[in-house]
Amino acid sequence: AQSVTQPDIHITVSEGASLELRCNYSYGATPYLFWYVQSPGQGLQLLLKYFSGDTLVQGIKGFEAEFKRSQSSFNLRKPSVHWSDAAEYFCAVVSYSSASKIIFGSGTRLSIRP
Amino acid sequence: DAMVIQNPRYQVTQFGKPVTLSCSQTLNHNVMYWYQQKSSQAPKLLFHYYDKDFNNEADTPDNFQSRRPNTSFCFLDIRSPGLGDAAMYLCATTLDPEGSYNEQFFGPGTRLTVL
Numbered sequence: 001a002q003s004v005t006q007p008d009i010h011i012t013v014s015e016g017a018s019l020e021l022r023c024n025y026s027y028g029a030t031p032y033l034f035w036y037v038q039s040p041g042q043g044l045q046l047l048l049k050y051f052s053g054d055t056l057v058q059g060i061k062g063f064e065a066e067f068k069r070s071q072s073s074f075n076l077r078k079p080s081v082h083w084s085d086a087a088e089y090f091c092a093v094v095s096y097s098s099a100s101k102i103i104f105g106s107g108t109r110l111s112i113r114p
Numbered sequence: 115d116a117m118v119i120q121n122p123r124y125q126v127t128q129f130g131k132p133v134t135l136s137c138s139q140t141l142n143h144n145v146m147y148w149y150q151q152k153s154s155q156a157p158k159l160l161f162h163y164y165d166k167d168f169n170n171e172a173d174t175p176d177n178f179q180s181r182r183p184n185t186s187f188c189f190l191d192i193r194s195p196g197l198g199d200a201a202m203y204l205c206a207t208t209l210d211p212e213g214s215y216n217e218q219f220f221g222p223g224t225r226l227t228v229l
Binding site: 032034036041042043044045046049051088090094099100101102104105106107109 | 118120145154155156157159162164169202204206208210215217218219220221222223225
């Protein structure tokens, strides 16, 4: 069955340090992938998306993600985190059974150490 | 700014007392979704409207109903809330032109408390 896996439930990094959040997917064809961020008590905001083309995708707030088909991964990176980046991050993929639906990973909670 | 609006942001209801949550959008998107999100979990899709067509998820309890009177508005009705229905409810929209894919735009959510 189609799925998205975020192996890290909770990550803590120091402010100014680099960040990488992992995402692996299972999908039979070319996936359509997203990263969303959710601040406490808020809705989800799209950080970036990959549909096709360049495998390195730039997003908002200084985030980027790299699509690696050979590893079935779509990891999110940021070179230097800010305290305001503390939030929950969700990786997601468009469902192949219904293009109107997306399948979310379980999320990674990011904490920032001052 | 075009956006997805949810009202109220916080709703408290009593066990078994019907409650309605509201979502409106100014994006003119043809697809609207309702998700339930419990603490530290991913959003769980309850149902969605593709234009006027209602699509229920197989595991959505009958206690949850939805209405979409027009393109801009969508309502979530919980007929008899139980303690297990306490959660954040997220509304989302997308423009779903045939043969393409688009991201979903989320509202800020309604936090439901059941006493």
